[in-house]
Amino acid sequence: xxxxxxxxxxxxxxPEMNFTTFIYSLSSSAMVALxxxxxxxxxxxxxxxxxxxxxxxxxxxLQEKFxxxxxxxxxxxxxxxxxxxRMSYVNKTGx
Numbered sequence: 001x002x003x004x005x006x007x008x009x010x011x012x013x014x015p016e017m018n019f020t021t022f023i024y025s026l027s028s029s030a031m032v033a034l035x036x037x038x039x040x041x042x043x044x045x046x047x048x049x050x051x052x053x054x055x056x057x058x059x060x061x062l063q064e065k066f067x068x069x070x071x072x073x074x075x076x077x078x079x080x081x082x083x084x085x086r087m088s089y090v091n092k093t094g095x
């Protein structure tokens with residue numbers, strides 16, 4: 001089995017996560033996939049329209065959900081997923 005390279009972002013502080021940071025992150029990912037910006041992890045520019053479309057569609061879906069609101073099933077799913085992920089995080093990190 002091949003060994004992974006050491007994570008170049010290990011130990012780097014992460015920016016505060018808020019809605020603006022999240023939207024900019026998605027936007028930057030779309031720009032990288034469109035070949036409009038270099039990939040920050042490799043420095044290379046690569047055109048991947050399928051990834052760009054996916055990210056743009058995610059942003060569009062978020063816009064629609066904020067305009068119209070979540071359905072009850074979506075609210076429950078999100079609540080359940082977040083609870084399970086947070087509990088896993090706490091169990092693994094002790095924080």
